[in-house]
Amino acid sequence: MTMLKEGRPTAPQALNEADAVPATATGNRALMLEEALIFEIGSTETTGVDFAEAPKVASRLGNLARTDGIGLPGLSEQETVRHYTRLSRQNYAIDLGLFPLGSCTMKHNPRLNEKVARMPGFADLHPLAPQSTVQGALAVIHELAAWLVTLTGMHSVAMSPKAGAHGELCGLLAIRAALEARGDARSVILVPESAHGTNPATAAFCGYKVEDIPATPDGRVDLEALKARLGPDVAAVMITNPNTCGLFERDMKTISDAVHAAGAFVYCDGANFNAIVGRVRPGDLGVDAMHINLHKTFSTPHGGGGPGSGPVVLSEALAPFAPLPFVERQSDKFVLVEEETAEDHHGQTFGRMVAFHGQMGMFTRALTYILSHGADGLRQVASDAVLNANYILRSLDDVLDAPFGGSGPCMHEALFSDKGLAEGFTTLDIAKGLIDEGFHPMTMYFPLVVHGAMLVEPTETESKAALDQFILALRSLAERAKAGDEALKGAPYFAPRRRLDETLAARKPVLTWTEPELAEAAE
Amino acid sequence: MRYLPLTDTDRQDMLTVIGASSVDDLFVDVPAEARLPGKIAGLPDHASELAVERHMAALARKNLSAGEAPFFLGAGAYRHHVPASVDHLIQRGEFLTAYTPYQPEIAQGTLQVLFEFQTQVARLLGCDVANASMYDGSTACWEAIGMARRITKRGKAILSSGLHPHYVSVANTMAKFTGDALVHQAPTLDAAPDIDALIAGIDKDTSCVVVQYPDILGRIADLTPLADAAHAAGALLVAVVTEPVALGACRTPGHMGADIVVGEGQSIGVGLQFGGPYLGLFACKQKYVRQMPGRLCGETVDAAGKRGFVLTLSTREQHIRREKATSNICTNSGLCALAFSIHMTLLGEKGLRELAALNHALAVQAADRLARVPGVTLLNDSFFNEFTLILSKDAREVVRNLADKGVLGGVSLGRLFPDAPEIGNGLVVAVTETVTAEDIEAFAKALEEELA
Numbered sequence: 023m024t025m026l027k028e029g030r031p032t033a034p035q036a037l038n039e040a041d042a043v044p045a046t047a048t049g050n051r052a053l054m055l056e057e058a059l060i061f062e063i064g065s066t067e068t069t070g071v072d073f074a075e076a077p078k079v080a081s082r083l084g085n086l087a088r089t090d091g092i093g094l095p096g097l098s099e100q101e102t103v104r105h106y107t108r109l110s111r112q113n114y115a116i117d118l119g120l121f122p123l124g125s126c127t128m129k130h131n132p133r134l135n136e137k138v139a140r141m142p143g144f145a146d147l148h149p150l151a152p153q154s155t156v157q158g159a160l161a162v163i164h165e166l167a168a169w170l171v172t173l174t175g176m177h178s179v180a181m182s183p184k185a186g187a188h189g190e191l192c193g194l195l196a197i198r199a200a201l202e203a204r205g206d207a208r209s210v211i212l213v214p215e216s217a218h219g220t221n222p223a224t225a226a227f228c229g230y231k232v233e234d235i236p237a238t239p240d241g242r243v244d245l246e247a248l249k250a251r252l253g254p255d256v257a258a259v260m261i262t263n264p265n266t267c268g269l270f271e272r273d274m275k276t277i278s279d280a281v282h283a284a285g286a287f288v289y290c291d292g293a294n295f296n297a298i299v300g301r302v303r304p305g306d307l308g309v310d311a312m313h314i315n316l317h318k319t320f321s322t323p324h325g326g327g328g329p330g331s332g333p334v335v336l337s338e339a340l341a342p343f344a345p346l347p348f349v350e351r352q353s354d355k356f357v358l359v360e361e362e363t364a365e366d367h368h369g370q371t372f373g374r375m376v377a378f379h380g381q382m383g384m385f386t387r388a389l390t391y392i393l394s395h396g397a398d399g400l401r402q403v404a405s406d407a408v409l410n411a412n413y414i415l416r417s418l419d420d421v422l423d424a425p426f427g428g429s430g431p432c433m434h435e436a437l438f439s440d441k442g443l444a445e446g447f448t449t450l451d452i453a454k455g456l457i458d459e460g461f462h463p464m465t466m467y468f469p470l471v472v473h474g475a476m477l478v479e480p481t482e483t484e485s486k487a488a489l490d491q492f493i494l495a496l497r498s499l500a501e502r503a504k505a506g507d508e509a510l511k512g513a514p515y516f517a518p519r520r521r522l523d524e525t526l527a528a529r530k531p532v533l534t535w536t537e538p539e540l541a542e543a544a545e
Numbered sequence: 546m547r548y549l550p551l552t553d554t555d556r557q558d559m560l561t562v563i564g565a566s567s568v569d570d571l572f573v574d575v576p577a578e579a580r581l582p583g584k585i586a587g588l589p590d591h592a593s594e595l596a597v598e599r600h601m602a603a604l605a606r607k608n609l610s611a612g613e614a615p616f617f618l619g620a621g622a623y624r625h626h627v628p629a630s631v632d633h634l635i636q637r638g639e640f641l642t643a644y645t646p647y648q649p650e651i652a653q654g655t656l657q658v659l660f661e662f663q664t665q666v667a668r669l670l671g672c673d674v675a676n677a678s679m680y681d682g683s684t685a686c687w688e689a690i691g692m693a694r695r696i697t698k699r700g701k702a703i704l705s706s707g708l709h710p711h712y713v714s715v716a717n718t719m720a721k722f723t724g725d726a727l728v729h730q731a732p733t734l735d736a737a738p739d740i741d742a743l744i745a746g747i748d749k750d751t752s753c754v755v756v757q758y759p760d761i762l763g764r765i766a767d768l769t770p771l772a773d774a775a776h777a778a779g780a781l782l783v784a785v786v787t788e789p790v791a792l793g794a795c796r797t798p799g800h801m802g803a804d805i806v807v808g809e810g811q812s813i814g815v816g817l818q819f820g821g822p823y824l825g826l827f828a829c830k831q832k833y834v835r836q837m838p839g840r841l842c843g844e845t846v847d848a849a850g851k852r853g854f855v856l857t858l859s860t861r862e863q864h865i866r867r868e869k870a871t872s873n874i875c876t877n878s879g880l881c882a883l884a885f886s887i888h889m890t891l892l893g894e895k896g897l898r899e900l901a902a903l904n905h906a907l908a909v910q911a912a913d914r915l916a917r918v919p920g921v922t923l924l925n926d927s928f929f930n931e932f933t934l935i936l937s938k939d940a941r942e943v944v945r946n947l948a949d950k951g952v953l954g955g956v957s958l959g960r961l962f963p964d965a966p967e968i969g970n971g972l973v974v975a976v977t978e979t980v981t982a983e984d985i986e987a988f989a990k991a992l993e994e995e996l997a
């Protein structure tokens with residue numbers, strides 16, 4: 023039987039024993055606790071808060087006072103703490119172990135960032151507070167913006183986009199505004215196959231026609247196909263670099279030059295900036311706009327899927343079109359410019375993207391992270407991220423197919439495929455097997471250009487020991503899948519749930535809880 | 546570099562396995578002219594935890610936080626007391642440092658929370674279904690307009706003059722590029738919202754009418770006639786709620802006929818945070834669910850027949866439909882949704898009603914006191930916890946001077962509507978349970994001095 027370093031067995035015969043354990047009356051298995059829904063355990067009469075008695079006044083609610091029940095159950099404080107603590111234990115998280123989601127970048131979340139973001143001087147500020155009372159907060163935005171501009175070698179930055187995909191929108195809106203300003207109506211955005219799925223969605227959302235550009239057999243943009251398609255109808259090319267195959271687009275500068283010569287702009291999806299920060303400046307590659315997922319490159323907890331933050335760095339050509347509001351230094355103070363004014367450098371702004379100024383909570387975290395690393399540390403971030411990914415790629419390319427393993431080093435993520443597994447075994451089986459090995463699975467079936475893709479991104483915050491343990495687990499699973507080990511198809515065995523029926527969920531969507539008797543009556 | 550665990554020995558061993566002589570070899574695909582040989586100039590090197598904390602704390606001290614002064618700001622962001630257990634629970638690493646629940650077997654914690662959140666939001670807003678949250682209220686509002694366009698196949702949206710002006714700006718920005726026609730009147734200082742004018746504007750090209758409740762001036766009105774008029778013309782009613790605590794005391798838009806109800810959830814559990822991250826709420830009637838943007842969590846069963854939860858209906862989403870997706874959004878405000886859900890669970894219906902009653906009662910007291918200040922008129926006949934005062938001079942200046950006196954006294958209409966100087970004497974004042982009788986008195990006194 024293979025053993026992991028910690029002594030946990032990895033062989034499938036252990037799995038069947040777990041299945042043979044008798045059921046318990048509660049459904050619990052010792053510390054593996056089942057937890058009902060708040061609607062099943064709470065009541066509308068229960069509360070976990072105490073309020074001062076409301077002063078007696080005559081209501082001014084007009085005729086709109088609420089008379090119906092709302093149906094919101096409450097729990098006491100202790101029940102609440104237990105409910106959410108128990109639920110938390112059913113989650114895998116980066117604090118528990120390696121979370122190698124390619125293209126999503128799960129790295130350690132320093133707790134200093136959390137402490138700083140919660141300082142009342144940042145957390146308890148109203149977005150419309152008088153500017154004289156928020157000078158420190160405006161200084162944070164200004165200082166972070168300066169770092170982002172310097173690290174990317176760009177001209178300026180728009181801070182307000184709320185997430186990566188929102189940043190894409192910002193970049194395309196600036197491009198469209200710039201084109202319109204010169205009276206140039208263009209209708210097409212070119213998106214390589216190796217780009218993130220949000221790119222074509224964003225382009226379509228902005229009213230553009232989207233055309234794919236194929237990838238070469240070595241996983242990069244087909245330069246000749248791209249050049250051939252450029253023309254007066256093309257507004258921009260959206261490139262992800264490093265791309266979703268984990269490769270650096272070698273021809274980026276050539277692409278940019280060709281795109282500019284055709285009168286179009288280059289949008290770069292900067293979701294993977296952590297792979298090159300401190301080593302490459304996108305501005306030197308001819309990029310016109312690039313969003314930076316602050317939560318990825320500069321760490322913010324993902325919180326079960328969000329929120330994120332997506333500032334967009336801009337070239338000089340696009341800077342005048344950046345969104346409002348923005349922070350400016352004026353002699354001895356910082357000013358939040360909220361209105362269109364002719365004299366400021368955003369004179370041709372495309373407008374406002376979001377109610378307030380963006381994700382201040384992420385700005386404080388990102389700045390804290392950046393200051394902690396400094397110029398030297400950030401360069402090391404990219405080096406270690408790339409080193410870790412290549413270590414995984416080379417340690418496993420003898421047992422797993424690495425479709426672009428021959429086309430040079432990978433950047434921050436290692437790409438494998440399900441080619442060569444036994445008949446009927448898939449990427450999904452490997453992923454679910456990893457759960458039993460105590461790891462979060464890698465990204466599955468993405469990028470779309472590779473059949474049965476497995477995209478592994480270890481990040482720079484993983485130790486060699488953690489990587490070795492992961493490699494051992496993935497090697498063992500690859501061997502089992504090649505040998506046709508049927509037990510693998512039942513994985514996971516040791517998770518809070520076995521494989522979930524996603525087809526049922528989509529075919530017959532149940533998106534809210536209904537009282538059982540009402541649900542039954544509706545059947 | 547305390548967050549980077551590799552030692553130089555590790556690095557050397559790993560390079561040997563890779564077959565590279567140095568890390569620089571791994572960047573061989575970067576064109577030589579774009580490769581930076583050393584550190585980027587002009588930026589400082591790494592700093593200790595203590596040094597960074599000192600720097601950030603010094604910046605934090607340059608701000609006047611809401612808790613340090615009598616505080617009356619609202620206009621789309623509200624200060625409520627958040628029970629200590631909310632922040633404690635969201636900081637559990639298993640919630641805080643989890644990613645999107647792409648592997649449901651080991652993400653049931655997040656998924657069950659999202660399912661509970663969706664149910665809480667749907668019930669609070671009076672709708673059948675809700676999604677797992679969006680960026681914020683303003684972007685949710687825009688997405689609702691887009692959804693109405695997809696459902697009705699019409700491209701004209703009528704926006705109430707009482708809609709938050711920043712929400713209008715966001716919609717305007719997006720409409721420039723999607724071709725939607727937006728109809729929006731400048732706000733006026735009337736005691737009642739513009740329901741009749743909205744009804745009069747509805748025609749056969751109208752996709753939706755967007756109305757805020759309570760609106761930017763704090764006014765509330767029965768939305769039923771508006772819903773009826775919209776439906777009679779084949780249009781939808783989109784209601785926007787920026788202060789969800791109001792729904793603990795007031796009738797819910799969904800129950801007054803709104804087809805889509807969106808909102809800003811910051812009020813419950815999230816905190817002010819200088820504008821973000823916030824929490825977009827999005828709910829609608831069941832029949833429109835497949836046109837709804839954003840992430841959804843649904844109930845299902847696992848291979849052993851146990852109830853479990855998964856992300857579902859992803860065929861609407863960008864990673865599958867690419868350019869045909871209902872939206873380009875690929876995230877939600879998961880952690881803020883968790884905070885909202887925990888706070889709402891602590892409140893329960895009983896607590897929410899008490900909280901809402903307390904907010905309203907204090908607001909009534911404050912409105913009456915402030916209206917007695919010479920030079921002040923109360924605009925609203927009815928309101929929840931926010932109302933508009935008409936001052937005898939420009940409110941922008943008044944707000945700045947009040948801040949110098951240590952009172953954070955509301956949001957001026959001049960700041961919200963820079964293009965409408967005729968309403969520049971309006972001041973929007975919000976009162977929540979965090980406001981004390983002393984705060985109200987301090988505000989009234991400072992205002993008296995300022996207007997004297």
